[in-house]
Amino acid sequence: MNWTMAARAERMNPSFIREILKVTERPGIISFAGGLPSPKTFPIAEVNAAVTKILTEDGEAALQYATSEGYSPLREAVAKMLPWDVSPDQVLITTGSQQGLDLIAKILIDKDSIIWVESPTYLGAVQAFTPMEPRVVSVACDDDGLDVELLEVQLKNTPADQKPRFLYLLPNFQNPTGRTMPESRRAKLSVLAKAYGLCLVEDNPYGDLWFDQEPPDTLTSRNPEGTIYLGSFSKILAPGLRLGFMVLPSVLYPKMLQAKQAADLHTPSLNQRVLYELLHSDFIPKHKPSIRALYKSQLEAMLGALEREMPATVTWNKPIGGMFLWLTLPKHIQSQALLHKAVEQGIAFVPGAAFYANESETEHNKLRLSFVTASVEQINKGIAILAKCIADEDGFQPTRE
Amino acid sequence: MNWTMAARAERMNPSFIREILKVTERPGIISFAGGLPSPKTFPIAEVNAAVTKILTEDGEAALQYATSEGYSPLREAVAKMLPWDVSPDQVLITTGSQQGLDLIAKILIDKDSIIWVESPTYLGAVQAFTPMEPRVVSVACDDDGLDVELLEVQLKNTPADQKPRFLYLLPNFQNPTGRTMPESRRAKLSVLAKAYGLCLVEDNPYGDLWFDQEPPDTLTSRNPEGTIYLGSFSKILAPGLRLGFMVLPSVLYPKMLQAKQAADLHTPSLNQRVLYELLHSDFIPKHKPSIRALYKSQLEAMLGALEREMPATVTWNKPIGGMFLWLTLPKHIQSQALLHKAVEQGIAFVPGAAFYANESETEHNKLRLSFVTASVEQINKGIAILAKCIADEDGFQPTRE
Numbered sequence: 001m002n003w004t005m006a007a008r009a010e011r012m013n014p015s016f017i018r019e020i021l022k023v024t025e026r027p028g029i030i031s032f033a034g035g036l037p038s039p040k041t042f043p044i045a046e047v048n049a050a051v052t053k054i055l056t057e058d059g060e061a062a063l064q065y066a067t068s069e070g071y072s073p074l075r076e077a078v079a080k081m082l083p084w085d086v087s088p089d090q091v092l093i094t095t096g097s098q099q100g101l102d103l104i105a106k107i108l109i110d111k112d113s114i115i116w117v118e119s120p121t122y123l124g125a126v127q128a129f130t131p132m133e134p135r136v137v138s139v140a141c142d143d144d145g146l147d148v149e150l151l152e153v154q155l156k157n158t159p160a161d162q163k164p165r166f167l168y169l170l171p172n173f174q175n176p177t178g179r180t181m182p183e184s185r186r187a188k189l190s191v192l193a194k195a196y197g198l199c200l201v202e203d204n205p206y207g208d209l210w211f212d213q214e215p216p217d218t219l220t221s222r223n224p225e226g227t228i229y230l231g232s233f234s235k236i237l238a239p240g241l242r243l244g245f246m247v248l249p250s251v252l253y254p255k256m257l258q259a260k261q262a263a264d265l266h267t268p269s270l271n272q273r274v275l276y277e278l279l280h281s282d283f284i285p286k287h288k289p290s291i292r293a294l295y296k297s298q299l300e301a302m303l304g305a306l307e308r309e310m311p312a313t314v315t316w317n318k319p320i321g322g323m324f325l326w327l328t329l330p331k332h333i334q335s336q337a338l339l340h341k342a343v344e345q346g347i348a349f350v351p352g353a354a355f356y357a358n359e360s361e362t363e364h365n366k367l368r369l370s371f372v373t374a375s376v377e378q379i380n381k382g383i384a385i386l387a388k389c390i391a392d393e394d395g396f397q398p399t400r401e
Numbered sequence: 402m403n404w405t406m407a408a409r410a411e412r413m414n415p416s417f418i419r420e421i422l423k424v425t426e427r428p429g430i431i432s433f434a435g436g437l438p439s440p441k442t443f444p445i446a447e448v449n450a451a452v453t454k455i456l457t458e459d460g461e462a463a464l465q466y467a468t469s470e471g472y473s474p475l476r477e478a479v480a481k482m483l484p485w486d487v488s489p490d491q492v493l494i495t496t497g498s499q500q501g502l503d504l505i506a507k508i509l510i511d512k513d514s515i516i517w518v519e520s521p522t523y524l525g526a527v528q529a530f531t532p533m534e535p536r537v538v539s540v541a542c543d544d545d546g547l548d549v550e551l552l553e554v555q556l557k558n559t560p561a562d563q564k565p566r567f568l569y570l571l572p573n574f575q576n577p578t579g580r581t582m583p584e585s586r587r588a589k590l591s592v593l594a595k596a597y598g599l600c601l602v603e604d605n606p607y608g609d610l611w612f613d614q615e616p617p618d619t620l621t622s623r624n625p626e627g628t629i630y631l632g633s634f635s636k637i638l639a640p641g642l643r644l645g646f647m648v649l650p651s652v653l654y655p656k657m658l659q660a661k662q663a664a665d666l667h668t669p670s671l672n673q674r675v676l677y678e679l680l681h682s683d684f685i686p687k688h689k690p691s692i693r694a695l696y697k698s699q700l701e702a703m704l705g706a707l708e709r710e711m712p713a714t715v716t717w718n719k720p721i722g723g724m725f726l727w728l729t730l731p732k733h734i735q736s737q738a739l740l741h742k743a744v745e746q747g748i749a750f751v752p753g754a755a756f757y758a759n760e761s762e763t764e765h766n767k768l769r770l771s772f773v774t775a776s777v778e779q780i781n782k783g784i785a786i787l788a789k790c791i792a793d794e795d796g797f798q799p800t801r802e
Contacts, residue, residue, distance in 0.1 A: 002598045003652055004566055006511045006533070012659045018469070036466055044460035047671075051452045059445035063639035065437055068419070095496055095643075095665040102664045106532050110407045111512075127663040131507050132407070165405055197403045238464035240670035242496075251404055258413045262528040263503045264496040268669055269641035270448075 008131045016354040017123060020339070024348040030382035032369040033348040035175065035323060038298070041291045042238045043283065050277040054270065062270045068261040069093065070245070071272040077279040078231070078245050084221030090247050092256055095267045097205055097232040097244030101128035103259045104201060104228060107252065108165045109134045116167040118146060120355035120366075122175045122203065125168055136357040137164065143317060145171060145181035148188040155196045166199040166228070172215045173206040173322025176355045176368040180320055183216035190222040198226075205232035205244075208288050210321035211296040225249045233275055235323070236288055241271045295323065295372050301379045302371040309387035311394055316369075323372045326352070329365040333393045336364065342389045347382050409532045417755040418524060421740070425749040431783035433770040434749040436576065436724060439699070442692045443639045444684065451678040455671065463671045469662040470494070471646070472673040478680040479632070479646050485622030491648050493657055496668045498606055498633040498645030502529035504660045505602060505629060508653065509566045510535045517568040519547060521756035521767075523576045523604065526569055537758040538565065544718060546572060546582035549589040556597045567600040567629070573616045574607040574723025577756045577769040581721055584617035591623040599627075606633035606645075609689050611722035612697040626650045634676055636724070637689055642672045696724065696773050702780045703772040710788035712795055717770075724773045727753070730766040734794045737765065743790045748783050 017033070024031040054062045069075065070093025078093075079086040094100045101124065109115065109132035117126070119138035126136060140150035146169060158164075171181040181189075193200055202219045220229040229247035237243065248256055260266075278284050299319065306316055306327075313330040329335060335351035342349065352366025374382060418434070425432040455463045470476065471494025479494075480487040495501045502525065510516065510533035518527070520539035527537060541551035547570060559565075572582040582590075594601055603620045621630040630648035638644065649657055661667075679685050700720065707717055707728075714731040730736060736752035743750065753767025775783060 003509070003600055003650065004514075005508055005653075005656060006514070008511075009508050009656045009660075012656060012663070014655070014659060015662060018662065034466070039461035039465055042461055042464040044456050044464065047464065048453055048456045048460075052449055055445050055449045059449075060440035060443055061641075063443040063445065063448065063641040064440055065435070065635075065640045095669075098663070099665045107406055107410050108404070110409075113405075113407070124663070124666070127659075131660065131663060199404055234466075239466045240462075240464040242665060242667070242669040249404065252406075254415070255406060255410045255413060258415060258528075259410075259532065261416060261419065262413070262499070262525070262532060263664065264500045264643060265525070266643070268496075268643040268672055271669055271672070 008133055011130050011133060012127075015123065015127060017350055020348060020350060023343055029343070029346050029348055030374055030378045031348040032371070032374060032382060033350050034373055035370060036373045037235050037239060037323070038294060038372045041294060043278070043287060046278060046283055047238065047274055050274045051270065053277060054273045058273075062273050064269065066266045066269040066272075068257055068266045070267060071269065071276060074272050074276040074279070077276055081279065082247065084218065084224070086247055090224075090250065090253065092246045092248060092253070092260060093267045093272055094244045094246055094260065095264055096234065096239070096242040097203065097230045098124055098128065099263065100230045100244055100246045101125050102263065103246070103256050105129045105132040106259045107255045114162055114164045116164040117357050118169050118174065119357065119361050120176055120352060121168065121357060122170060123355050125203065126357050134165070138357055138361050139167065143179055144185060145169070145174060145179050146185060146189060148185045148192065151189065152192055155192060155198065164198070166201045168201040168203065170203045171219060172204055173209060173319055173324070175206070176324055176350065176352065177326040178317060178319030178322050178324040179326070180215055186216050186219060186222070190219060193226060194223060200227040201230070202227050203230045205230070205235055206322040208236050209292060209295055209323065211292055211299070212320065215321065220247060225251070228252065236284060236291060237275060237278060241274065243267065243271055243275050298371045298376065298379065299325070301376040302369065302383065305380050305383035309384045311387065311391050313394055314390060323370055325369050325371060327367050327369055329367065329390060330394055331365050333390065334364045335367040338367070338389060338393060341393070342386055345385050345389055347386050347389070349386070409534055412531050412534060413528075416524065416528060418751055421749060421751060424744055430744070430747050430749055431775055431779045431786075432749040433772070433775060433783060434751050435774055436771060437774045438636050438640060438724070439695060439773045442695060444679070444688060447679060447684055448639065448675055451675045452671065454678060455674045463674050465670065467667045467670040467673075469658055469667045471668060472670065472677060474681070475673050475677040478677055482680065483648065485619065485625070487625075487648055491651065491654065493647045493649060493654070493661060494668045494673055495645045495647055495661065496665055497635060497640070497643040498604065498631045499525055499529065500664065501631045501645055501647045502526050503664065504647070504657050506530045506533040507660045508656045515563055515565045517565040518758050519570050519575065520758065520762050521577055521753060522569065522758060523571060524756050526604065527758050535566070539758055539762050540568065544580055545586060546570070546575060546580050547586060547590060549586045549593065552590065553593055556593060556599065565599070567602045569602040569604065571604045572620060573605055574610060574720055574725070576607070577725055577751065577753065578727040579718060579720030579723050579725040580727070581616055587617050587620060587623070591620060594627060595624060601628040602631070603628050604631045606631070606636055607723040609637050610693060610696055610724065612693055612700070613721065616722065621648060626652070629653065637685060637692060638676060638679060642675065644668065644672055644676050699772045699777065699780065700726070702777040703770065703784065706781050706784035710785045712788065712792050714795060715791060724771055726770050726772060728768050728770055730768070730791060731795055732766050734791065735765045736768040739768070739790060739794060742794070743787055746786050746790055748787050748790070750787070
């Protein structure tokens with residue numbers, strides 16, 4: 001049979017991470033690869049109690065078709081939860097925040113539209129944008145995220161016909177690097193965005209996972225009509241329920257809603273109501289500190305193990321929240337080659353190359369380590385093995401750069 | 402702020418049905434408009450028991466991220482459930498079968514690609530296809546669905562550069578008409594599709610809702626590599642869980658999977674496992690006959706009320722399954738104008754015009770009646786009121802056609 005696929009299908013490629021995750025499912029492997037929240041944090045009993053309450057009290061509605069905007073009381077609870085002035089009318093409940101990225105692609109990207117992203121950036125966003133065939137351009141970043149001085153230069157030098165549809169960024173505990181944009185940069189970015197009419201997409205799945213101090217205010221709170229905000233309950237409730245949301249500028253809401261309706265009619269009603277129960281009963285606000293404490297102790301274990309085990313040629317950052325840290329190998333070691341050897345020794349991670357939108361910017365000596373899925377014991381054992389793999393590679397190199 | 406929307410967003414328009422459904426949410430209205438399954442059929446206690454079992458036995462996995470293909474035991478159960486030879490490797494679990502339509506649009510439709518649909522057809526499919534900007538061409542239909550003789554002529558007369566990417570159709574108890582394609586037409590369509598290399602998308606959300614006799618074999622079973630099959634659990638379990646599936650030709654599976662991953666990573670794990678429990682325990686197979694019996698009695702009530710109440714100038718079909726029937730008004734009565742008067746009297750339905758892909762084919766004297774959501778008492782009352790509205794309209798017309 002002669003199926004003819006759309007041109008965009010050509011551009012879509014299997015997720016590198018997905019392929020790695022398959023390897024890491026092998027029994028006995030210690031994985032620092034996946035972005036899986038620790039299942040210890042999943043409130044299994046509370047979810048079960050919420051389901052029973054909902055099905056007992058309002059089972060027919062919870063199992064019926066529902067409005068595409070989302071469950072009204074949940075939209076209100078989400079608006080109330082956010083620390084800036086949000087109307088429930090701006091909230092669109094999505095089937096995970098990944099769906100928000102898909103809707104953004106449909107509504108805002110034409111073929112060859114330019115979009116700006118951080119370098120490196122969240123791979124899943126690039127995968128969601130790619131089917132609409134944008135030209136993805138990176139903006140300069142350093143250990144504090146987006147470099148706003150260089151952004152200003154880039155904005156000045158961008159001709160009107162090269163203006164991006166939006167700049168996509170994760171200011172808090174970024175995936176993959178774990179880095180966070182400080183207040184000074186956010187303030188400057190906000191000023192620049194308004195001055196140049198630069199639309200922003202602020203993705204904030206990890207924002208609640210801060211360790212000692214809340215991150216600075218969101219970009220959206222500084223310019224709600226110029227920013228799309230993406231939120232997730234995958235990290236503070238459970239990813240398997242697929243619950244996220246968008247906070248939308250009013251001019252975009254109707255079209256995003258139509259795209260949502262065409263995509264899956266609505267996010268599962270029962271799941272939305274479970275989330276509402278757990279927000280309404282104050283369970284989620286009370287649950288967050290225990291996740292933060294666990295992830296902080298996991299990070300400390302990993303930082304300790306890295307200090308103890310890694311060769312002096314290896315460096316890494318110290319995230320102030322989230323799930324990931326970013327490790328820099330000596331320049332002559334390619335993290336993809338290292339992965340093959342590490343997997344042989346039972347250790348998995350994601351090579352940094354997976355997270356760059358364009359080959360020309362790719363740094364091959366970076367890797368992402370998740371510190372939240374493995375146990376402390378596994379972290380200690382796994383980092384020691386990984387350090388040995390790196391030392392072996394390093395030793396084979398006769399000269400240092 | 403200068404948000405620039407994609408050209409495709411221009412093409413997307415609010416669902417007419419969605420607007421009607423808002424009206425029908427007014428208290429006291431008797432609605433024949435929505436495609437809502439009867440909530441009486443929702444197995445609330447069984448869903449609750451399944452959730453408790455899953456969360457007790459395997460809660461961490463049920464709340465964690467999962468593979469994009471779907472829960473493996475569920476894919477196996479779906480393959481086994483289908484009455485033709487299906488490998489679990491062909492099954493992709495979707496967030497409702499609506500999502501399958503979205504994935505098809507992304508992978509198979511370029512801008513200006515031609516696709517063929519029945520006339521009238523499922524509005525949600527047109528809404529899912531529209532963002533990818535196809536040219537939607539109708540194929541001739543009558544009371545038995547697709548007219549295969551005219552299709553053959555159309556195939557013969559279609560130049561190579563006008564060949565459709567696929568023909569989308571609902572052979573069983575079609576939405577909106579309730580009509581069913583007989584075996585002879587399916588056999589002929591299958592021969593034609595193979596001879597002309599016509600790819601098919603077979604949407605079968607209502608197939609289990611037959612009343613006295615199973616519908617003829619699916620088109621997919623006759624040519625699996627030339628047909629995409631869309632299945633749904635919204636009508637035999639509950640729509641609020643958002644559970645559907647695709648059975649895919651092997652050549653399409655990898656790209657559909659990538660599109661699925663980019664769209665929402667995966668369908669909610671807990672929901673998939675609930676469905677698996679209810680399939681595995683044989684609950685769903687045992688549940689189907691009770692839904693069929695209920696819907697058959699509802700149809701009979703509606704047919705009885707129509708016989709009793711409607712003016713002689715009004716005709717309708719007698720579906721052999723599903724949720725809808727299709728009513729034809731005298732040609733001078735426009736169903737959209739009638740709707741306004743009916744809503745004033747507390748009755749809602751969907752005007753047929755909502756279901757035509759192109760204005761030029763639209764028949765304005767048709768309307769869709771759902772017989773499954775309203776109670777028998779409401780059906781009797783509502784059809785009497787609707788008949789009076791029609792008689793009033795009819796009376797105002799001085800001459801008959």
